[in-house]
Amino acid sequence: MLLRRSFKHWGSTTVTNNVGSIVSVGIAGIHVVSAPLILRTVGLGSCVGLVLFDSTIKAAAMAHIMLPDSSIARGTVEKPGKFADTAVAELVKMLTRKGADVKRLKAKMAGGAMMFSFTTMKEAAAIGKRNVEAIEAQLNKYGIRKVSAKVGGNKGRTVEFDVESEIMRVRTVNEGVVEI
Secondary structure (H helix, E strand, O other): OEEEEOOOOOOEEEEEOOOOEEEEEOOOOEEEEEOOOEEEEEEEOOOEEEEEEEOOOOEEEEEEEOEOOHHHOOOOOOOHHHEHHHHHHHHHHHHHHOOOOHHHOEEEEEEOOOOOOOOOOOHHHHHHHHHHHHHHHHHHHHOOEEEEEEEOOOOOEEEEEEOOOOEEEEEEOOOEEEEO
8 A cells, every 4th residue: 555645735635546536635625636536534522524526527626624703713724725715615615626516516525423421511522513503504605505415423433435326334333333
């Protein structure tokens, strides 16, 4: 297996093997690719793996979103994939540079779990739910249709998005894989 670090995008690694190329998007990372590549992100608890894609040009972009709003950041946001508002804006920008039309973009997402149990529900404890709500608000702002999602619950997930087939495979801890 050949492992190659990509410096063009935030927090990503490309792995090439005999099956094809999988681009791994790290925490707070963002990457844009074209078919036949596959995007993958792991370790989604309260974080959300968001994919925007344009079927016409067979391009997709993924972000591993940690938090709902960049207003809590101190100074400049160095990793736009970290926050829902900056991640969606960056994904749109990257895809339009590849020739995508915002009117054709669609979205799929997974994650947003409640990973810890609390005796009293505090807003801070519901970070997964807040991430999902913030992403949906940003998608609405850009007029991007969410075509499927596997969010919530209390278990971690790994997601892969096949740009060619437009299938997102969501592996949930102790539950197996579903395709959305």
